[in-house]
Amino acid sequence: MTQLTISKRGHHMPPSPIRKLVPYAEAAKRRGIKVYHLNIGQPDIETPKPVLDAVRHSDFRILEYSHSAGNESYRKKLVEYYKKVCIDINYNQIIITTGGSEAILFGFMACLDAGDEVIIPEPFYANYNGFAVEAGVNVVSITSRIENGFALPPIDDFEKAITPKTKAIVICNPNNPTGYLYSKEEMETLKSIILKHNLYLFADEAYREFCYEGTHFSAMHLQGVNDHVVLMDTISKRYSCCGGRVGAFITRNKELLDTVMKFAQARLSPPGLGQIAGEAAVDLPDNYFDITKAEYKARRNLIVKRLNAMHNVFCPNPGGAFYAMAKLPIDDADKFCQWLLEDFHYNDQTVMLAPATGFYGTTGLGKQEVRLAYVLNLDAINAAMDCLEKALEVYPGKV
Amino acid sequence: MTQLTISKRGHHMPPSPIRKLVPYAEAAKRRGIKVYHLNIGQPDIETPKPVLDAVRHSDFRILEYSHSAGNESYRKKLVEYYKKVCIDINYNQIIITTGGSEAILFGFMACLDAGDEVIIPEPFYANYNGFAVEAGVNVVSITSRIENGFALPPIDDFEKAITPKTKAIVICNPNNPTGYLYSKEEMETLKSIILKHNLYLFADEAYREFCYEGTHFSAMHLQGVNDHVVLMDTISKRYSCCGGRVGAFITRNKELLDTVMKFAQARLSPPGLGQIAGEAAVDLPDNYFDITKAEYKARRNLIVKRLNAMHNVFCPNPGGAFYAMAKLPIDDADKFCQWLLEDFHYNDQTVMLAPATGFYGTTGLGKQEVRLAYVLNLDAINAAMDCLEKALEVYPGKV
Numbered sequence: 001m002t003q004l005t006i007s008k009r010g011h012h013m014p015p016s017p018i019r020k021l022v023p024y025a026e027a028a029k030r031r032g033i034k035v036y037h038l039n040i041g042q043p044d045i046e047t048p049k050p051v052l053d054a055v056r057h058s059d060f061r062i063l064e065y066s067h068s069a070g071n072e073s074y075r076k077k078l079v080e081y082y083k084k085v086c087i088d089i090n091y092n093q094i095i096i097t098t099g100g101s102e103a104i105l106f107g108f109m110a111c112l113d114a115g116d117e118v119i120i121p122e123p124f125y126a127n128y129n130g131f132a133v134e135a136g137v138n139v140v141s142i143t144s145r146i147e148n149g150f151a152l153p154p155i156d157d158f159e160k161a162i163t164p165k166t167k168a169i170v171i172c173n174p175n176n177p178t179g180y181l182y183s184k185e186e187m188e189t190l191k192s193i194i195l196k197h198n199l200y201l202f203a204d205e206a207y208r209e210f211c212y213e214g215t216h217f218s219a220m221h222l223q224g225v226n227d228h229v230v231l232m233d234t235i236s237k238r239y240s241c242c243g244g245r246v247g248a249f250i251t252r253n254k255e256l257l258d259t260v261m262k263f264a265q266a267r268l269s270p271p272g273l274g275q276i277a278g279e280a281a282v283d284l285p286d287n288y289f290d291i292t293k294a295e296y297k298a299r300r301n302l303i304v305k306r307l308n309a310m311h312n313v314f315c316p317n318p319g320g321a322f323y324a325m326a327k328l329p330i331d332d333a334d335k336f337c338q339w340l341l342e343d344f345h346y347n348d349q350t351v352m353l354a355p356a357t358g359f360y361g362t363t364g365l366g367k368q369e370v371r372l373a374y375v376l377n378l379d380a381i382n383a384a385m386d387c388l389e390k391a392l393e394v395y396p397g398k399v
Numbered sequence: 400m401t402q403l404t405i406s407k408r409g410h411h412m413p414p415s416p417i418r419k420l421v422p423y424a425e426a427a428k429r430r431g432i433k434v435y436h437l438n439i440g441q442p443d444i445e446t447p448k449p450v451l452d453a454v455r456h457s458d459f460r461i462l463e464y465s466h467s468a469g470n471e472s473y474r475k476k477l478v479e480y481y482k483k484v485c486i487d488i489n490y491n492q493i494i495i496t497t498g499g500s501e502a503i504l505f506g507f508m509a510c511l512d513a514g515d516e517v518i519i520p521e522p523f524y525a526n527y528n529g530f531a532v533e534a535g536v537n538v539v540s541i542t543s544r545i546e547n548g549f550a551l552p553p554i555d556d557f558e559k560a561i562t563p564k565t566k567a568i569v570i571c572n573p574n575n576p577t578g579y580l581y582s583k584e585e586m587e588t589l590k591s592i593i594l595k596h597n598l599y600l601f602a603d604e605a606y607r608e609f610c611y612e613g614t615h616f617s618a619m620h621l622q623g624v625n626d627h628v629v630l631m632d633t634i635s636k637r638y639s640c641c642g643g644r645v646g647a648f649i650t651r652n653k654e655l656l657d658t659v660m661k662f663a664q665a666r667l668s669p670p671g672l673g674q675i676a677g678e679a680a681v682d683l684p685d686n687y688f689d690i691t692k693a694e695y696k697a698r699r700n701l702i703v704k705r706l707n708a709m710h711n712v713f714c715p716n717p718g719g720a721f722y723a724m725a726k727l728p729i730d731d732a733d734k735f736c737q738w739l740l741e742d743f744h745y746n747d748q749t750v751m752l753a754p755a756t757g758f759y760g761t762t763g764l765g766k767q768e769v770r771l772a773y774v775l776n777l778d779a780i781n782a783a784m785d786c787l788e789k790a791l792e793v794y795p796g797k798v
Contacts, residue, residue: 007512042464046461047462052462056456057455062442063446112406113406130662134508242463243465243671245668245669259412262414263533267498271673273670274670
């Protein structure tokens with residue numbers, strides 16, 4: 001007789017390393033402690049009013065399925081958006097997805113079979129692991145290092161990692177969790193690798209607009225690799241619109257588009273209301289990003305300065321996104337982050353951080369590192385840094 | 400050197416049998432032909448105004464990620480809804496999903512591994528095939544027959560189909576595409592099978608409220624199989640809210656809930672705006688379903704009467720949902736449905752139907768059957784039936 005069991009895949013599915021400390025944070029709050037959430041990439045920036053107004057003032061009478069690839073009007077509007085960032089595509093090369101998450105899953109599903117391998121520089125966005133487990137794909141991580149600011153690992157590291165089962169490289173630019181902004185030269189290096197080994201390049205560019213040092217060079221700007229490059233995008237961070245669950249799978253590879261359309265048809269359509277928000281967002285005034293970027297840059301400057309001023313703390317200056325990685329003088333980041341919530345408070349306040357271990361594919365790496373999402377205002381960041389500074393003075397596991 | 404290839408899974412992924420005729424319909428419209436869409440389950444019933452107003456009058460300032468299991472307020476509200484249909488669950492047993500689609504995918508992913516088998520009475524909702532391919536799961540179909548109105552196949556057929564790899568049975572009740580409403584006795588039969596062989600029962604009850612003969616007996620009403628039963632639900636049809644992309648994965652099996660939460664966390668959250676709609680829908684007046692049900696019932700009565708009045712056409716009376724299956728005197732349903740769009744019109748009108756072949760797992764079955772979704776008003780149904788009647792008179796492949 002068969003047993004009523006959970007699948008192996010279900011057992012292998014990793015819990016979210018970012019959300020696993022949530023029960024401790026909830027308990028701290030119940031004890032009256034104020035918790036500064038630097039652990040998760042939920043911006044505090046308001047969703048632009050015209051974006052929400054577009055939803056509120058919409059006058060349809062039936063909330064219908066959209067086209068499986070998303071509303072044509074939205075896809076055509078997105079062509080305008082991409083033109084502004086010098087990405088030349090047509091609307092048939094865009095499939096609207098349920099958040100960037102679904103774009104990543106579709107890419108894994110359509111390009112890789114169970115047992116195939118994808119190379120990702122670590123530390124990386126932890127949920128890539130989840131989508132890989134769902135698709136039966138093996139993640140092969142090559143290490144980028146905090147000492148050189150998490151720059152792209154040397155080409156030799158890629159070469160060593162490539163096997164006949166390798167089908168794709170994932171690059172998140174600017175990077176979550178490191179904030180690293182890949183240069184044109186590094187992107188050209190990736191191009192040479194994908195051409196030489198005939199690989200896909202999955203480019204997660206969720207944070208494209210948030211670059212503080214230099215300009216963003218998109219994977220879609222690479223020449224001569226049209227069939228290789230897939231852009232995985234989302235409105236979540238760009239317009240502070242995480243709950244809209246609207247993203248996009250974009251490629252110039254016709255066969256891949258046709259394949260992904262079959263996955264898109266199976267789930268019928270992406271969210272209709274979020275697409276209205278996304279379409280309106282393209283018409284925001286051109287200075288919208290100037291304002292949000294200036295705010296994030298001021299926060300980055302503050303958090304990096306505060307961190308590096310702490311004894312034995314090192315935080316490389318992140319070029320983009322809204323994350324910073326810091327190396328702390330501690331024994332174990334997981335223990336420390338839990339201790340911050342369970343055993344520590346300073347003036348009835350504490351800070352919630354993401355242990356970096358969950359972002360590394362290699363076991364044992366990141367034990368002294370944490371990710372900080374600067375999604376709170378300057379006052380809150382200062383208060384959170386005050387907590388962290390005090391915590392590092394009294395943490396029993398300091399080294 | 401590896402090749403830049405589509406995955407095997409991508410090749411195996413079936414295109415939507417419902418949407419594949421769309422280009423022919425578009426061409427017909429360009430020729431000035433009015434096309435009656437009976438091919439797809441997109442209701443013409445308006446989304447209830449209070450449901451859309453809840454979205455339009457919402458006053459949040461940041462469209463944030465919700466809890467990965469969905470907003471707590473919505474899950475608590477859903478407990479009230481389920482109480483009304485005599486399903487006793489608590490809010491921690493509900494995980495809000497992106498449409499019913501995601502609930503089905505989560506079930507396949509969490510309970511079955513690649514190579515495992517799921518038994519589904521055919522004809523069945525075609526997208527189960529897509530989710531099965533995504534999860535690497537094999538669909539084993541056992542045949543229900545139009546001659547006895549698509550009743551549950553005999554228990555022997557299940558027994559013969561069960562192997563050590565069988566992990567679950569999927570039942571859609573009332574059924575899409577057949578409209579069949581499973582009786583309490585049939586549900587008890589399923590219970591005996593899942594208990595004897597330790598299987599999951601995945602119950603897709605998207606059309607629960609739309610029952611015209613007898614009452615709905617939910618899989619959640621079965622006693623003593625709490626760990627076995629998963630309810631896969633959606634607001635799409637219930638409230639004419641397909642574009643909201645809000646569904647639910649519901650079970651009393653704690654280990655399964657914990658597993659599915661990991662899948663839910665990987666994609667962060669279900670759509671936020673759709674959840675607002677779903678929460679408001681629970682507060683619709685109790686007579687809401689009386690009105691919509693009366694409308695669908697009148698349509699069913701008309702379409703069944705019109706079909707059975709045609710020469711050599713047989714349409715069993717569907718007990719629920721808003722679909723009817725009809726056997727036509729034709730050579731090939733796929734050819735016929737395409738011919739209706741390409742080569743036929745009656746007073747510059749034609750009708751779009753779904754060939755039943757796409758709903759059968761067994762190749763060759765359903766070649767004389769079509770599915771009709773009665774999602775148009777009575778006048779439109781009459782006009783569509785006029786077209787079909789004329790078409791059957793002149794179709795070159797009639798038998």
